[in-house]
Amino acid sequence: MAELPDLTVFAQILTRKYKGEELDKVEVTVEKKLNVPVADLKSALKGQKLLNVIREGKTLQLHFSSDQIVGLHLMLRGELVELNNGKTPRFQVLAFHFKNGSGFSLIDLQKQATPTLQPKPAVAPDALNIDKSVFSALLAKKRTLIKTLLMDQKVIRGIGNSYSDEILYHAGVSPFSIPKAIPSKDVAKIYNSIRTVLEKAIHDIAGANGDKLTGELKDFMNIHSPQLKTTAKGEIIKTAKIGGRTTYYTDAQELFV
Known part of the structure; x- marks a missing residue:
């Protein structure tokens, strides 16, 4: 599943x-996930100009003229592909065709990718915008595992399975730690690691993607990869399941319970 860094780069590329x-037209191939009738989507977007594409949590938002917004959630297997030679890509969910002949498509083998016309404003703070005091207060209340909390989109938006592991490894905190048991100095480490890890990933992915x-x-x-057996420091990388998702960690990460 694409997470905050990938989606930020996708938004930058689409905007450029x-x-x-x-x-020219929006083509809907899979209707089941759309929140409005296809005719309403087409009517709302007909002839509109794309003004900007931004990332909101783990979704992309396409801002068109006349205050029309389309949210795209790629879900687990969704991808974005450019349209070429007028051919419809396999597993297309919907496509945006522009009058200059260009365009792009949202595809998903599982047909779970979700387009939304006029998505509702999010309540939870974004991972790159959350205030430090808010983050600290949030952890002080929670008894769930710290990794589970970081992935909870109703609490903090944008972080998924992969980058929760990267953040906690960078901070030196075990994913099995209980948030309210984590000392304030280590809470600060996690908070700082969120920005450090995510911003570095955005920079690296943008450079690789062009x-x-x-x-x-x-x-x-640095740690969340089945190809890696040890970290750059020589630590043995272990795996376990948290919430049904594979977690990568080392014994060097401190456990707070």
Whole structure:
């Protein structure tokens, strides 16, 4: 599943490529996840110009003229691909065709990727915008595992399975720690690691992708990778299941319970 860094880079690429382009048509191939009738989506977007693409949590938001917004959640297997030679990509969910002949498509083998017209504003803070005091107060109340908390999109938006491992490894805190048991100095480490890890990943992925809408990249991971057996420091990487998701960690990460 694409997480905050990948989605931030996708938003940057889409903005560079399509900002200012007038929409010729939106093509809906899979209707089941759309929150409005197809006719309403087409009517709302007909002839509108793409003004900007931003990331909101783990979704992309396409901002068109006339205050029209389309949210795209890629879910587990969704991808973005450029349209070429007028051919419809396999597993297409929907596509945006611009009057200059360019366009891009949202595809998903599982057909779970979700487009939303006029998505509701999010309540939970974004991982890159959350205030330190808010973050500290949040952890002080929680008894769930720290990794589970970091992945909870109703609490903090943007972090998923991969980057929760990267953040906690960077901070030196075990994913099995109980948030309210974590000392304030280590809470501060996690908070700082969120920004450090995510911003570095955005920089690395942007450099690798260029203008290509390449899928989720894990080449820059320090711990969350089945190809890695030890960290750069020589620590043995272990795995376990948390919430049904594979977690990568080391015994050097401090456990607070």
